[in-house]
Amino acid sequence: MSNFTRRGLLKSGAVLGAGMAMPTILTAASHAGYTNAPTGSSVTLGFNVPQSGPYAGEGADELRAYQLAVEHLNGGGDGGMMNTFSSKELKGNGILGKKVEFVTGDTQTKSDAARASAKSMIEKDGAVMITGGSSSGVAIAVQGLCQEAGVIFMAGLTHSNDTTGKDKKANGFRHFFNGYMSAAALAPVLEARYGKDRTAYHLTADYTWGWTQQESIQAATEAKGWQTAANVLTPLATQDFSSYVAPVLNSGADVLVLNHYGGNMINSLTSAVQFGLRDKMVNGKQFEIVVPLYSRLMASGAGENVKGIFGSTNWHWSLTDEGSKAFVKSFGEKYGFPPSQAAHTVYCQTMLYADAAERAGTFNPCGIAEALEGFKFSGLGNGDVEYRAEDHQCFKDVLVVKGKENPTSEFDLLEVVEITPRAQVEYAVDHPMFAGGDLGKCNPGA
Amino acid sequence: MDGILLQILNGLDKGSAYALIALGLTLIFGTLGVVNFAHGALFMVGAFCAVTLQKFLNFSKITIDPDKVDFLGNPAKVKTPYVVEWFGEAAGNGIINWSVPLAILFAIPVMLIIGYVMERGLIKHFYKRPHADQILVTFGLAIVIQELVKANFGANPIPTPAPDQFVGSFNVGALIGMDASYPYWRLVYFFFSITVIGAVFAFLRYTTFGMVVRAGMADRETVGLLGINIDRRFTIMFGAAAAVAGLAGVMYGPINSPNYHMGMDFLVLSFVVVVVGGMGSLPGAVLAGFMLGILESFASYSPIKNFFADYLFLPSIDQIIIYLVAIIVLLVRPRGLMGKAGVMEE
Numbered sequence: 049m050s051n052f053t054r055r056g057l058l059k060s061g062a063v064l065g066a067g068m069a070m071p072t073i074l075t076a077a078s079h080a081g082y083t084n085a086p087t088g089s090s091v092t093l094g095f096n097v098p099q100s101g102p103y104a105g106e107g108a109d110e111l112r113a114y115q116l117a118v119e120h121l122n123g124g125g126d127g128g129m130m131n132t133f134s135s136k137e138l139k140g141n142g143i144l145g146k147k148v149e150f151v152t153g154d155t156q157t158k159s160d161a162a163r164a165s166a167k168s169m170i171e172k173d174g175a176v177m178i179t180g181g182s183s184s185g186v187a188i189a190v191q192g193l194c195q196e197a198g199v200i201f202m203a204g205l206t207h208s209n210d211t212t213g214k215d216k217k218a219n220g221f222r223h224f225f226n227g228y229m230s231a232a233a234l235a236p237v238l239e240a241r242y243g244k245d246r247t248a249y250h251l252t253a254d255y256t257w258g259w260t261q262q263e264s265i266q267a268a269t270e271a272k273g274w275q276t277a278a279n280v281l282t283p284l285a286t287q288d289f290s291s292y293v294a295p296v297l298n299s300g301a302d303v304l305v306l307n308h309y310g311g312n313m314i315n316s317l318t319s320a321v322q323f324g325l326r327d328k329m330v331n332g333k334q335f336e337i338v339v340p341l342y343s344r345l346m347a348s349g350a351g352e353n354v355k356g357i358f359g360s361t362n363w364h365w366s367l368t369d370e371g372s373k374a375f376v377k378s379f380g381e382k383y384g385f386p387p388s389q390a391a392h393t394v395y396c397q398t399m400l401y402a403d404a405a406e407r408a409g410t411f412n413p414c415g416i417a418e419a420l421e422g423f424k425f426s427g428l429g430n431g432d433v434e435y436r437a438e439d440h441q442c443f444k445d446v447l448v449v450k451g452k453e454n455p456t457s458e459f460d461l462l463e464v465v466e467i468t469p470r471a472q473v474e475y476a477v478d479h480p481m482f483a484g485g486d487l488g489k490c491n492p493g494a
Numbered sequence: 495m496d497g498i499l500l501q502i503l504n505g506l507d508k509g510s511a512y513a514l515i516a517l518g519l520t521l522i523f524g525t526l527g528v529v530n531f532a533h534g535a536l537f538m539v540g541a542f543c544a545v546t547l548q549k550f551l552n553f554s555k556i557t558i559d560p561d562k563v564d565f566l567g568n569p570a571k572v573k574t575p576y577v578v579e580w581f582g583e584a585a586g587n588g589i590i591n592w593s594v595p596l597a598i599l600f601a602i603p604v605m606l607i608i609g610y611v612m613e614r615g616l617i618k619h620f621y622k623r624p625h626a627d628q629i630l631v632t633f634g635l636a637i638v639i640q641e642l643v644k645a646n647f648g649a650n651p652i653p654t655p656a657p658d659q660f661v662g663s664f665n666v667g668a669l670i671g672m673d674a675s676y677p678y679w680r681l682v683y684f685f686f687s688i689t690v691i692g693a694v695f696a697f698l699r700y701t702t703f704g705m706v707v708r709a710g711m712a713d714r715e716t717v718g719l720l721g722i723n724i725d726r727r728f729t730i731m732f733g734a735a736a737a738v739a740g741l742a743g744v745m746y747g748p749i750n751s752p753n754y755h756m757g758m759d760f761l762v763l764s765f766v767v768v769v770v771g772g773m774g775s776l777p778g779a780v781l782a783g784f785m786l787g788i789l790e791s792f793a794s795y796s797p798i799k800n801f802f803a804d805y806l807f808l809p810s811i812d813q814i815i816i817y818l819v820a821i822i823v824l825l826v827r828p829r830g831l832m833g834k835a836g837v838m839e840e
Binding site: 100101102104105107108254278280281282283285287288290291292294295297298311314315318319322323324327328345348349350351352353365366376377380381385386456457459460 | 496497500501504505507508562564565566570644648649650651652653655661662663674675676677679680749750751753754755756759760790791792794795796797799809810812813
C-alpha cells in the first residue's frame, strides 16, 4: 500500500509551497523593491566626504555637521534646526522609527576614490542614502553612481551649474547654490561698487566647477557693461599662482576674478595680494579682486588677504534668523566654533532627507524623490526655499559677502553685504547654461 | 618685456624651492644611496615649524571682557599674547611679526633631530634593501608624518605672514628701466635659497668634514678602510639634508599658507629635478631646479600657453612641461644633465 494519501499530499504540498514561498517573501521584505531597504531597527546613511586631500578641512566640518544631524534625529542634543524647520514630521525618534546610524567614506577629492567609497557604503554597509562631497567633479561622479545603484544622493558642497544642469539625475538633490546664482547675486553689487566701465581678467580652476562659475560670472558682469580681458585656466593641482598672476599686471584689466575654491583660492589670492595688485591704479581706477565663491574656512586660510574682497556664500553663521541661530548654538556648543557653509548645507540635506522619508512613509528612493520634488520649506537658515521638481535644485536667497576689514574674532572674517532675494537668482529650467541634461526617471534599484 | 622679466623672477623663485628640496634629496642619495620619498614631508614639517613657533608666540593670557560677546552670545574671551605681556606691546608684537624668520633658529635643531631619528630609527635598516623597498617605506613614512600634522594642526591651510616690512611689492623693473613689480618676500626667498645652497656647497668644499663626506660619496669602502667612521658622517648629512628641506619650508610659509599635504605637491617635481640634474649630482640638482622652475613659469605665461594651445594643440602645456623636458633630457643625456657614470646603473 502506498504511503501517499490525499491528506498527506495536501500537507506535503502546503509545506513545500510555504517553503518555496518563504525565500520570496523574505527577499521581498528585505528590499521591498528598492536597494538596501532597512530590515532591522536601524537605518544606515553614508557620509562620503573628503577626509584627506585639498578639501579635507571642509570635509572635517561636514562630518561634524552630519554627526550633529544624526544626534538630533535620534533625539539627542538640543534638536538644532529640527525645532525651527517648517515641517514638523521629525520627532527625534530616528527616521520612520528606526535609529539612524552612519558610515563614512573618504572621497580624497578624487572622482574614482569617491565612487569607490560610495559603492562600498552601498554594497557592503547597506547605506540607503549617500551624501557629501566638497567638489563638483566628485559630486557629479557619485550622483551618477547613486542613480545606477538606486539610492538617493543628497549632494554636499557642489557649486557647478552642471550638477543640476547637464549632469542632473533623478536620484540626486542639491541644497547648495550654484555658479549662476553666485553671479546673479554678485554682479549688481559689483556694478554698484565698482561701476560699469571695468575690464576683468579671470583665473579659473580647470574643471567643471571652474568652467561654469567663470561662464556665469563673465555673462553676468558683461550684462552690466564690463569687458573681459582674458580667461586663463589653471590646473587644479597648482600651488604657486605667481606665473598666472604676473601677466595680469600688464593685461589692461582692472579687476581680477578668481574662480578658485579651497586651497587654490587661498594661494591665488595670496599671490595676487603679494604682487601688489590691490595697490595698483589701472585705467584711472583702483584695481579690485573678486572671489565669486567664498567660505569662512578659506577666508581663515587666506588671513589678512581677504579684507575688503567681495564674493558670495550659501550661508553664514552670523545670520540672525531663528534657524541659523539654533544651528550655530548646537554646533558651537558641541565643537567650540561656528559652523561653515559646508557644515550647514550637509546638515540641511540630512534633515531634508529624513523629513522626506517621514512624509513619504518609506525609504524607497522614488518615494523620497517624490516627497522632495517641489517641496517648500523654511526655518533652515535660508528663508523660504523650494526644491524645484524639474532639476532638483534648491532655490533660495543668496548672500553677498565681503572680507571684513576689522574682525572682532578669529571667526568673524566675512560680513554679509546683501541678502539677494531668491527671485533675482532664479532661472528657467531650459536656461542655456543648464541645458543638455536629462533628469531621467527615479531608480529604486534592487 | 616686463612680463618676461616677471616670469624669469617667478621661475627663479619656484626654482629656489625645487633646488633646495632636490639638493637635500641628492645629498641623501649621494651619501646613503637611499631614495627618500619622505623628503617632501620634511619640507612640510619645516613649514609647520614656522606655524608652531607662531602659535607658541601667540600663546595668550585669557581674560573675560563683559562688554563683548562671542559667537554664542557668551562674554568674549580676550587673548593677550604672553610675549606682549612680558615685553610690552611694541616689542612683543614685533617678535610675533618676525615669527617666520625667527622660526629658522627653531627649525634647524628640530629638523636635524628629526633627520637623525629618521635615519637611525628606520632608514638605516633599509640600506641593503632594493630601492623599491626604500621608496615604499619612505613613502609610508611621509603619509604617517602627514597624518600626524593633520591630526595636530587640522586640514585647513594656516596663514604664516611675512614680517610687515616685507609685505607688498616694489618695482624691481625700475632698476633696468622697466615697470615690473615683484613681491619683497619672494625676492627674500630667492636670496635665502642662494645663501643656503652656497653654504651647503661651501661646507662640502672647504671643511674637513665636507671633504670626508665627498670622499665617502666617491668611494665609501676606501674611506671606511682608512679608519674613518663614514656612517656617522653620513647620518649627520641626512640630518643636514632634512634641515635644508625644513628651511625651504619655513621660508615658504608666507608665499603659500602651509597645509599638511604641501610636501606631496613638491615631492614628485623634486624627484624629476633630481633625475634631470643627474642622480647624485649636487650641482646638477641645483641647475635642474632653477631650469625647470623657469620653464614651468614660462609655460604658465598666458601668451606662451595660448601659443601652445592654438598652434601645437597642447592646451595644458603648463601641466606637462616639466615631464616633457625630463623625457627630452633623458633621451639625449640618459644620466641627466650632470649625472655620473655608475650611479644607479648596476
